[in-house]
Amino acid sequence: MVFKDLPLYCREPLEGEAQRVFLTELQRRNVVRVGLAYTVIAWVIAQVAELAFDSFGAPDWTIKSIIVLLLLGLPLALIFAWVYEMTPEGLKKEKDVDRSESITPQTGRRVDRVNIVMLVIAVGFFAFDKYAREPAATQTANDVTTAPAAEPAQVEAADEATAPKKSVAVLPFIAMSDGPDDEYFADGLTEEILNSLAQLPELLVTARTSAFVFKGDDLPPIPEIAEKLGVRHVVEGSVRRSGDRLRVTAQLIRASDGFHLWSNNYDSTSADTIKVQENIAEKIAVALDVVLDEEKSEAMRNAGLRDAEAFTLYQKGLDLFDQAHGDIEIIGGLRAANQYFDQVIERVPDFAPVYQLRADLWTHMLNQHAQAGLDDRFTAEEVAEAHTRAIADFRAAARYMKNPDDRLHAEIDLAYIEGNWRGLRARTERLLASDACSDGNWAPSVANVVGLSEQHRQHSENILACDPLRSLSWFNLARATLRIGDTSEAVRIAREGMEVAPGGWLEWIFARALIEDGRYEEAETVIDTVVRDRETAQGMRVLLAANQGDLAASQRALAGFDDNLEKLFISLPAYAWIGQRDDANRIAARHDANPWGPWILWQIAHWCACGSPWDLEVTPNFARMLEVNEVPWPPVSEGQYPLKDW
Secondary structure (H helix, E strand, O other), X not given: OOHHHOOHHHHHHHHHHHHHHHHHHHHHOOHHHHHHHHHHHHHHHHHHXXXXXXXXXXXXXXXXXXXXXXXXXXXXXXXXXXXXXXEOOEEEEHHHOOHHHOOHHHXXXXXXXXXXXXXXXXHHHHHHHHHOOOOOOOOOOOOOOOOOOOOHHHHHHOOHHHOOOOEEEEOOOEEOOXXXXXXXXXXXXXXXXXXXXXXXXXXXXXXXXXXXXXXXXXXXXXHHHHHHHOOOEEEEEEEEEEOOEEEEEEEEEEOOOOEEEEEEEEEEEHHHHHHHHHHHHHHHHHHOOOOOOHHHHHHHHOOOOOOHHHHHHHHHHHHHHHHHHOOOOHHHHHHHHHHHHHHHHHHOOOOHHHHHHHHHHHHHHHHHHHHOOOOOOOOHHHHHHHHHXXXXXXXXXXXXXXOHHHHHHHXXXXXXXXXXXXXXXXXXXXXXXXXXXXXOOOHHHHHHHOOOHXXXXXXXXXXXXXOOOOHHHHHHHHHHHHHOOOHXXXXXXXXXXXXHOOOOOHHHHHHHHHHHOOOHHHHHHHHHHOOOOHHHHHHHHHHHHHHOOOHHHHHHHHHOOOOOHHHOOOHHHHHHHHOOHHHHHHHHHHHHOXXXXXXXXXXXXXXXXXXOOOOHHHOHHHHHHHHHOOOOOOOOEOOOOOOOOO
């Protein structure tokens, strides 16, 4: 009779006995001990291999192959421990060993000692992996990790009392591979994460222009970066591409003490880039105690390009765009940038920001045409096309913009250049009342002309908090502060801005604020030594002499221009400052004759800040647009202008 033929009541005790015997044999033959030892040793081997292979840039399949082999080895190790036994004479099959001569207890104790040693090694490697690797090796998406505390001085520098609790900067992810587009890809991934987080109203997110200042080698410590950006938290990470494989490392760091609130590694394909980006942004938001509902989650998902190839092209265009604005020949640089922006639009036709960037070329063509005195720098056909294309791009930006504040900015830009000024003041007032970090092209021009300078100053403070290392942020705040008559504060803001984010128009507004504050000697020194653009400096000399009531000096400064004054954008304000009304009227009339002329004249009135720089009778098109659209006139004047006789 075999076992299966026994009655059930007889079979059950035998089954229990067999199980007890089997478990006893597992323990006696040290199978469990060997399994534990193998697991710990395999883990250490895998970690060491990952660290070594990552350092040498080995492809992902190598480490994955090792892990697979180690997993396959576990059952083999267990079978080996069951079948074989260590004896004084060496390794023998267990069935050939006399139980009275077995030394399995001694072998078990040796295995225990090996396990203890390997566990100590594993703990040591874990500590190294957690605290010393750069970038830090990470745990799962829900893990909380720790990092070494920052030095006391650094912690103090990143004073949490000065930064909003829910504030974060996303630093440019490091490209760990050296493919021709890998850096652009890493920048694109960074910006996608940044844009997603920026959709959350309760979260202050540093703008790209300031966050990307900290790109490259030899960066300051995290607490110092956080202090300069005015945030409590920093996101950093890295991207490695190998063929179609992608590894992304990201970590959220509390700046005051270096504590890692969240970190994770992502291994995927390039096709899954969008999912990786979405997951990173979502985990960061949750780690910062942001409650995500479906509306917020959808806004985050729809914020970016959602196309890995497109955001690489977009970053290439942005790179050329930024270079162009630092170049004397801006038109050529913007044309090169637009070649990439055109490709982005082909792939993602509803991505609104790219239309605003593309429009920059057309508006610069219009401005330069006006600045050159309406001469033949561009053909009439080119200028007319530029005006048409600028309107079309701003219209597309307004149509596709998802964020309400960004959409309002685009609508203001469109109405401004299109000449549809009805309701422009109301739109601008609504935008300035928002505490969002949404900045635009010409909202400041509109605000200062229609009497919203105080609201613009408050809005500029919000923008500066979001984008503290951008020269334009400081310029707009200084400009608005000067507009409301606080000249000494405008001087302070402009001076600080030049220290923090030099460049742009800060030199000009610094000199102008000194003039309006009556600090003439200091202003003259700044004009001679700080203002780098020759024509801008010469214009400031005209303004300086005009504010002092020195007509002869003003005219000498005007004569210092090499070109015909009618070819200079500054000429109309200059004539207004010194009271040469006929000359101002002549230039204003020439601009008014063009379809885009009223837009140019509005800008001139903004930059002049001298009330009405010309007689409205000589600009009938401009006057009609003011009347039809109910735009108040004249604008508020910043200074006294003693030579101005109207």
